[in-house]
Amino acid sequence: MKARAKDNKEQALLRVRDLCKIYGKSCEQCVTLTGPDMGGNMCPKCGSIVACAEISFDINCGEIVGVVGESGSGKSTLIRLLHFDQSPFSGRAYLNSYENARTDLLNLSDQKKRWIRNHQFGIVYQNPYHGLRMNFSCGGNIAEKLIAADWYNYGNIRGRATELLLQTELPLSRIDDLPKYFSGGMQQRVQIAKALANNPPILLLDEVTTGLDVSVQAQILNLIRHIQRSLKISMLLVSHDFAVIRMLAQRTIVMKNGRIVESGLTDQIMEDPQHPYTQLLINSML
Amino acid sequence: MSEYEYSYAFLDEQTKKEIRRKLLKAVAIPGYQVPFGSREMPIARGWGTGGLQITLSVIGPDDILKIIDQGCDESVNACNLRTFIEDVTGNAMTYDTLEADIIQTRHRIPEEKMKDGQILVLQVPYPEILRWVEPSERETRRMHAERDYNKLWVFLYEDIVRWGEITISYRYPVMVNGRYAMDPSPIPRFDVPKLHQAETLFLFGAGREKRIYAIPPYTDVLPLQFEDYGFKVEDFSGKSCRNCGSTNSYLDETFDSKSGKRYFMCSDTNYCTKRSSTITETKILPQEMSI
Amino acid sequence: MSFILKVEDLNKTFTLHQFNKKNIEGCRQVSFSVRKGEFVGITGKSGAGKSTVLKCIYRTYIPSGGKILYKSNQYGEIDLSKSSEQEIISLRRQEIGYISQFLKILPQVTALDVVTESLLEMGCEREYANHEAAIMLKHFELPEKLWDAYPHTFSGGEKLRLNLAQAMIKRSKLLLLDEPTAALDEKSKAPVREMILELKRAGTTMVGIFHDVAFMRDVVDSHYHMSEGFLKEAIVA
Numbered sequence: 001m002k003a004r005a006k007d008n009k010e011q012a013l014l015r016v017r018d019l020c021k022i023y024g025k026s027c028e029q030c031v032t033l034t035g036p037d038m039g040g041n042m043c044p045k046c047g048s049i050v051a052c053a054e055i056s057f058d059i060n061c062g063e064i065v066g067v068v069g070e071s072g073s074g075k076s077t078l079i080r081l082l083h084f085d086q087s088p089f090s091g092r093a094y095l096n097s098y099e100n101a102r103t104d105l106l107n108l109s110d111q112k113k114r115w116i117r118n119h120q121f122g123i124v125y126q127n128p129y130h131g132l133r134m135n136f137s138c139g140g141n142i143a144e145k146l147i148a149a150d151w152y153n154y155g156n157i158r159g160r161a162t163e164l165l166l167q168t169e170l171p172l173s174r175i176d177d178l179p180k181y182f183s184g185g186m187q188q189r190v191q192i193a194k195a196l197a198n199n200p201p202i203l204l205l206d207e208v209t210t211g212l213d214v215s216v217q218a219q220i221l222n223l224i225r226h227i228q229r230s231l232k233i234s235m236l237l238v239s240h241d242f243a244v245i246r247m248l249a250q251r252t253i254v255m256k257n258g259r260i261v262e263s264g265l266t267d268q269i270m271e272d273p274q275h276p277y278t279q280l281l282i283n284s285m286l
Numbered sequence: 287m288s289e290y291e292y293s294y295a296f297l298d299e300q301t302k303k304e305i306r307r308k309l310l311k312a313v314a315i316p317g318y319q320v321p322f323g324s325r326e327m328p329i330a331r332g333w334g335t336g337g338l339q340i341t342l343s344v345i346g347p348d349d350i351l352k353i354i355d356q357g358c359d360e361s362v363n364a365c366n367l368r369t370f371i372e373d374v375t376g377n378a379m380t381y382d383t384l385e386a387d388i389i390q391t392r393h394r395i396p397e398e399k400m401k402d403g404q405i406l407v408l409q410v411p412y413p414e415i416l417r418w419v420e421p422s423e424r425e426t427r428r429m430h431a432e433r434d435y436n437k438l439w440v441f442l443y444e445d446i447v448r449w450g451e452i453t454i455s456y457r458y459p460v461m462v463n464g465r466y467a468m469d470p471s472p473i474p475r476f477d478v479p480k481l482h483q484a485e486t487l488f489l490f491g492a493g494r495e496k497r498i499y500a501i502p503p504y505t506d507v508l509p510l511q512f513e514d515y516g517f518k519v520e521d522f523s524g525k526s527c528r529n530c531g532s533t534n535s536y537l538d539e540t541f542d543s544k545s546g547k548r549y550f551m552c553s554d555t556n557y558c559t560k561r562s563s564t565i566t567e568t569k570i571l572p573q574e575m576s577i
Numbered sequence: 578m579s580f581i582l583k584v585e586d587l588n589k590t591f592t593l594h595q596f597n598k599k600n601i602e603g604c605r606q607v608s609f610s611v612r613k614g615e616f617v618g619i620t621g622k623s624g625a626g627k628s629t630v631l632k633c634i635y636r637t638y639i640p641s642g643g644k645i646l647y648k649s650n651q652y653g654e655i656d657l658s659k660s661s662e663q664e665i666i667s668l669r670r671q672e673i674g675y676i677s678q679f680l681k682i683l684p685q686v687t688a689l690d691v692v693t694e695s696l697l698e699m700g701c702e703r704e705y706a707n708h709e710a711a712i713m714l715k716h717f718e719l720p721e722k723l724w725d726a727y728p729h730t731f732s733g734g735e736k737l738r739l740n741l742a743q744a745m746i747k748r749s750k751l752l753l754l755d756e757p758t759a760a761l762d763e764k765s766k767a768p769v770r771e772m773i774l775e776l777k778r779a780g781t782t783m784v785g786i787f788h789d790v791a792f793m794r795d796v797v798d799s800h801y802h803m804s805e806g807f808l809k810e811a812i813v814a
Contacts, residue, residue, distance in 0.1 A: 153513040218684035276594030
């Protein structure tokens with residue numbers, strides 16, 4: 001019981017505490033009157049929607065954390081809040097690579113949030129139209145992320161874009177083509193390349209293979225595995241598909257009606273689920 | 287004054303007050319576009335009403351005014367504006383760049399370096415530099431507020447990818463005081479370096495778009511460029527002005543339909559005149575104006 | 578003599594919420610210890626609770642009570658049942674291995690890559706990993722022509738041998754084996770026996786579940802028998 005003390009205290013890369021998002025006017029009872037035990041997201045008193053509440057979790061260096069849940073669970077909201085696409089109702093988040101986790105990210109000015117978003121996060125959306133500018137070329141999309149991270153040398157930008165295309169197995173000849181003419185799988189690869197452009201410590205993945213053909217899905221997931229192993233990037237992987245989670249994530253969080261109902265090692269969640277809802281999900285898998 | 291006569295410089299004092307206040311704000315925030323209530327003028331929108339309103343708001347009875355259009359004092363638009371301003375102010379007019387207190391210009395900055403105490407008023411058709419990449423006004427305002435110019439940079443990147451260099455020839459985007467990206471109005475690249483750390487006050491007016499912006503003296507105005515693809519001005523090597531022989535001014539290319547030959551002339555007519563002719567008189571008398 | 582693994586009074590109960598919180602007992606009052614380099618074998622009927630014990634040690638199951646003391650390289654002596662998820666992940670990566678009956682099939686990953694990645698995960702260089710993987714596959718007599726095929730369509734025995742290869746290549750400090758010879762014919766069991774003995778010589782500590790008592794007797798140092806969730810020392814005949 002002696003040597004482990006130091007290792008234990010190695011701080012998590014990202015710590016999220018009590019994150020909460022409410023749509024509507026909100027009242028003091030919104031959180032207590034909603035959730036999986038209450039059976040819904042809508043507050044019966046004031047009619048606001050509690051998209052998520054009391055969300056606390058850690059992501060450690062180099063690990064993939066899966067988030068699984070059905071529609072209305074709040075998992076996509078979670079990603080949007082972390083990426084500052086939306087502002088939370090309340091909650092705190094601390095990033096090890098930003099001011100040594102001393103500052104609450106969610107309380108910063110918009111300009112600082114944008115800096116963090118440009119330098120510390122990469123994101124891949126389910127719909128490529130959210131993550132890419134369809135009227136810039138493939139290379140231009142990557143360039144945008146690099147410029148946001150203060151790269152102002154054309155040659156360097158071009159070189160890095162080429163590197164990323166190779167890493168994501170996109171044909172180099174298409175670097176100047178518009179992604180709107182690409183297939184779905186290729187568009188996701190462009191998103192991944194763009195997300196990795198500035199070597200962020202954290203990658204946010206929101207249902208990235210949902211809707212893709214099965215063979216393409218396998219390729220994209222393998223790509224993510226390789227990237228994670230070679231670059232040691234931490235990831236938050238949101239999916240409703242347990243098979244994807246099992247393949248990639250070491251730890252998993254299960255969400256329902258905007259709350260975390262269970263979290264643990266992925267194999268434990270799948271073989272020894274504790275919470276009734278988790279058991280239901282596992283038993284419903286094909 | 288009777289109720290039917292115009293006030294000095296056409297605009298009523300309240301209008302001048304608003305414009306002056308907006309000018310002060312523009313000077314206080316270099317490069318930032320200040321909205322203003324652009325008035326109905328006897329000249330149609332799109333013909334220099336913004337620049338005109340600024341000139342009429344700052345001009346005083348002792349100021350000497352010069353007006354140029356594409357560098358030329360004697361083009362139609364310049365003449366019309368000059369006639370109008372002379373009518374409503376009674377001020378002295380000049381063709382001489384160094385003699386003028388206020389110079390109103392369309393799309394060119396004079397070749398002779400302007401001094402401290404002079405004001406250059408530029409007519410602007412499109413004040414929003416981000417319009418190249420973003421159609422929404424709401425979005426461009428947010429981009430300026432957050433200094434989010436990435437899309438503009440990607441636009442330049444795509445230009446280099448497509449053509450091997452940045453092909454923007456006029457309205458070249460500049461960064462003012464390290465904070466705001468600005469449209470310098472459709473001046474050629476050749477004139478952009480004149481804005482940087484100048485002694486002169488530059489005022490920009492867009493009447494149709496209802497924006498005013500300014501560059502106070504000694505402000506950093508730097509064109510957007512990549513570290514390895516620098517900003518370049520037009521190359522006139524091997525060419526010179528047919529009239530005065532200048533090789534370091536911005537040259538217009540003209541075509542003589544009779545002889546079929548092309549030749550170059552200084553765009554800035556006053557500069558050309560000073561260099562070439564022996565005419566020293568610069569005050570204009572109507573019968574001496576040539577076509 | 579010091580132990581590497583000491584299980585004390587381990588018990589596991591499953592609560593099935595779907596059926597009105599029905600409780601199912603997995604194992605009860607399980608205690609045993611294993612010394613370094615030892616191989617402990619567990620036999621018993623299906624459903625007796627053998628897999629439950631292994632999975633509790635590996636933390637796939639959350640133990641309901643008891644202690645699982647393990648002398649780890651990274652953290653010293655710890656109780657696996659109370660360790661943090663981070664610790665378990667790190668231990669699994671570097672020290673504790675688990676061979677289940679089912680090969681975890683990743684889509685579009687070749688047999689050779691499955692074994693190679695096992696080493697890459699531990700931080701080895703790719704060339705070295707590839708080299709070692711080839712040796713391992715040869716040892717388990719997986720035909721070379723299958724090395725760059727996808728294991729999806731392998732036979733049960735081939736899958737099992739691949740499974741063994743990818744787990745054993747890590748040379749874990751503690752290896753948990755869940756019926757490692759289940760689908761194998763007699764001839765294929767020989768490489769397994771050899772590898773187990775080799776690992777023992779190298780100091781790997783092992784706990785295994787067997788149906789094939791004869792095979793087990795060749796390799797284990799102590800033998801326990803489970804019945805209805807209880808573990809008893811087997812009578813060594």
